[in-house]
Amino acid sequence: MKNLLEVQNLTKKYGSKIAVDDVSFTLEQGKILGLLGPNGSGKTTLLKVLAGIQHPNAGTAHILGNSIGVETKGQTAFLSDVNPLFTSMKVDDAIDFYADFFADFDKVKCDELLDFMKLSKNHRIKAMSKGMIEKLNLSLIFARRARLFLLDEPLGGVDPVARERIVTTIIKTYSEDSSIIISSHLVHDVENTFDEVLMLHEGKIILSGDAEDLRSSHGLSINDLFVKTFQELL
Amino acid sequence: MQFTGSIPIYEQIMRYIKKEIITGELNGEDKIPSVRDLADRLSVNPNTVSRAYQELEREGLTETRRGMGTYIVGDKTMKDRIKKELSQDLVLDFIEEMKASGFTAEEIIGFVSERLEKETL
Amino acid sequence: MKAVIRQQIKARYKIFLGNLILLSTVSLSVLVSGNANALFGGGSRSLLTYWLQIAFVAIYMGIPIYCLASLIKLIKSMVFQDTKYLLLSLPRRSYSIFGGTFLTVLLEFALYAVCMFFWLSLIAAVPGSPKDYFLPVLNTGSFFGNLKAIYYAVFVKRFFYHVQVATLMLIYGTYVAMVFNFSFSLFAALFKHKKFPKILTIVFIYFVFDISVRSLLALSSIGRASIWVPAGITGLLAIGFFVGTCYLFEKKIEG
Numbered sequence: 001m002k003n004l005l006e007v008q009n010l011t012k013k014y015g016s017k018i019a020v021d022d023v024s025f026t027l028e029q030g031k032i033l034g035l036l037g038p039n040g041s042g043k044t045t046l047l048k049v050l051a052g053i054q055h056p057n058a059g060t061a062h063i064l065g066n067s068i069g070v071e072t073k074g075q076t077a078f079l080s081d082v083n084p085l086f087t088s089m090k091v092d093d094a095i096d097f098y099a100d101f102f103a104d105f106d107k108v109k110c111d112e113l114l115d116f117m118k119l120s121k122n123h124r125i126k127a128m129s130k131g132m133i134e135k136l137n138l139s140l141i142f143a144r145r146a147r148l149f150l151l152d153e154p155l156g157g158v159d160p161v162a163r164e165r166i167v168t169t170i171i172k173t174y175s176e177d178s179s180i181i182i183s184s185h186l187v188h189d190v191e192n193t194f195d196e197v198l199m200l201h202e203g204k205i206i207l208s209g210d211a212e213d214l215r216s217s218h219g220l221s222i223n224d225l226f227v228k229t230f231q232e233l234l
Numbered sequence: 235m236q237f238t239g240s241i242p243i244y245e246q247i248m249r250y251i252k253k254e255i256i257t258g259e260l261n262g263e264d265k266i267p268s269v270r271d272l273a274d275r276l277s278v279n280p281n282t283v284s285r286a287y288q289e290l291e292r293e294g295l296t297e298t299r300r301g302m303g304t305y306i307v308g309d310k311t312m313k314d315r316i317k318k319e320l321s322q323d324l325v326l327d328f329i330e331e332m333k334a335s336g337f338t339a340e341e342i343i344g345f346v347s348e349r350l351e352k353e354t355l
Numbered sequence: 356m357k358a359v360i361r362q363q364i365k366a367r368y369k370i371f372l373g374n375l376i377l378l379s380t381v382s383l384s385v386l387v388s389g390n391a392n393a394l395f396g397g398g399s400r401s402l403l404t405y406w407l408q409i410a411f412v413a414i415y416m417g418i419p420i421y422c423l424a425s426l427i428k429l430i431k432s433m434v435f436q437d438t439k440y441l442l443l444s445l446p447r448r449s450y451s452i453f454g455g456t457f458l459t460v461l462l463e464f465a466l467y468a469v470c471m472f473f474w475l476s477l478i479a480a481v482p483g484s485p486k487d488y489f490l491p492v493l494n495t496g497s498f499f500g501n502l503k504a505i506y507y508a509v510f511v512k513r514f515f516y517h518v519q520v521a522t523l524m525l526i527y528g529t530y531v532a533m534v535f536n537f538s539f540s541l542f543a544a545l546f547k548h549k550k551f552p553k554i555l556t557i558v559f560i561y562f563v564f565d566i567s568v569r570s571l572l573a574l575s576s577i578g579r580a581s582i583w584v585p586a587g588i589t590g591l592l593a594i595g596f597f598v599g600t601c602y603l604f605e606k607k608i609e610g
Contacts, residue, residue, distance in 0.1 A: 074446030084441035221239020
């Protein structure tokens with residue numbers, strides 16, 4: 001299986017604080033990676049660097065052989081935990097925007113997803129609740145046939161029913177050509193989607209491996225393993 | 235289907251299919267859902283389902299026919315074989331758990347007989 | 356850049372049409388109110404003409420100010436608001452995003468200018484309009500005669516002169532806009548994750564202006580003869596600040 005993502009000695013600092021500390025890992029095509037860690041462990045920063053929104057201080061990251069730049073941005077779909085859309089837009093303006101800038105955007109799929117999430121196209125973003133905006137952003141992201149999906153807390157701020165829908169959407173979006181990195185606090189809700197797991201603490205990788213192997217070798221769910229690992233550390 | 239997080243999910247999927255074979259829900263020559271379908275239905279990673287299917291095939295319980303899908307092998311002795319394996323797994327899990335809770339072997343046998351008698355009444 | 360321009364047009368066209376309608380309504384009212392003399396001359400006026408006068412001045416001064424303000428603020432949504440996450444993740448070079456936005460806004464202003472010229476020419480052509488308010492025009496005594504004279508004067512007789520004036524306005528306007536945009540970007544690059552305090556705007560802009568105006572004056576003393584030397588230098592500075600802004604956006608601005 002081909003490596004879709006190769007990260008080598010990636011470091012990112014904010015002033016004197018090291019957010020991502022000499023991180024190296026690879027992700028094969030067709031795999032889903034769970035990125036876990038407490039607040040401030042560097043998960044969001046790592047995702048932002050891979051999305052090209054932040055620039056690393058040291059190290060490299062390559063997506064399908066290209067280092068992070070304009071070309072990889074066309075192959076990467078980043079779901080941030082902050083709403084990046086212009087609030088003056090309506091839902092169909094946002095769709096048009098995505099369709100214009102991303103060649104891999106699938107309008108038909110977007111309509112299906114919006115339907116599934118029960119969102120209407122005429123709604124003004126200004127008038128939408130936080131949960132609705134998150135579902136919208138999710139629909140826009142998943143309507144792209146990106147090679148690498150970077151999801152930062154995709155389940156945060158939505159009700160349990162919506163969470164289930166989001167997990168279902170993640171599984172339906174899965175394809176052998178693409179890979180997904182999911183960072184989430186709600187490990188229990190989403191751990192069944194993981195192929196691999198990476199746990200970060202203060203910017204460093206403290207645990208990594210195949211999800212199923214971790215379950216059988218520790219005899220714990222990934223959620224419990226997370227709790228156990230970080231209880232010992234913190 | 236609810237999954238326990240502490241046991242690999244692919245193993246749980248395999249057990250589920252084996253149970254269906256024992257209870258007669260799934261018989262020889264029956265087609266099981268595609269990897270994609272089952273993954274969607276169970277909300278698990280398709281690779282996990284794939285792994286379960288591969289293991290089932292390795293154990294001789296299923297076979298994949300090109301272009302058609304995955305089928306349960308129509309072997310009569312298979313059902314008995316699985317029954318025996320599964321029963322051993324279940325009994326082992328049960329005994330381990332009971333022992334961990336502090337019960338002796340005699341107590342365990344006693345409780346089991348008592349319970350089964352009540353059920354036949 | 357096509358996508359950028361298309362999306363910017365989409366985002367701006369409603370306000371643009373609104374402004375155009377407002378402009379045309381006020382101008383038409385002034386035109387139709389009969390006598391521009393009453394409007395711009397002395398003497399008593401009715402309440403209506405009073406308000407028309409205010410509206411006219413407000414619009415004709417307001418639109419250029421609105422234009423300049425828009426140009427200056429171009430980069431703001433790209434570096435100070437949450438929308439920067441979206442813009443930074445677009446698979447486009449920064450010159451495409453920034454340049455495309457700039458061109459769209461410039462186009463909008465050109466259209467405003469055309470519209471304003473159109474109405475002003477009509478108003479000036481009305482016989483009896485005080486010539487003191489407009490370019491000296493042959494007062495032929497008829498509306499269409501005046502109109503023809505105006506268009507002739509602007510587009511034929513002194514065409515080159517007008518083209519030069521327009522070009523100079525473009526150069527200096529772009530320069531001012533680029534200075535502001537560069538300052539905003541520089542602030543965002545140096546002080547990450549801070550919102551832009553208005554006070555610092557003035558400080559920053561002052562410094563950038565100061566340096567460039569000084570170099571301008573220094574260099575323009577070289578070829579004193581023509582107005583095009585300082586204009587050329589201004590143009591180069593404008594390009595420099597544009598490139599600087601794009602560079603900062605791509606390499607130094609982070610989300």
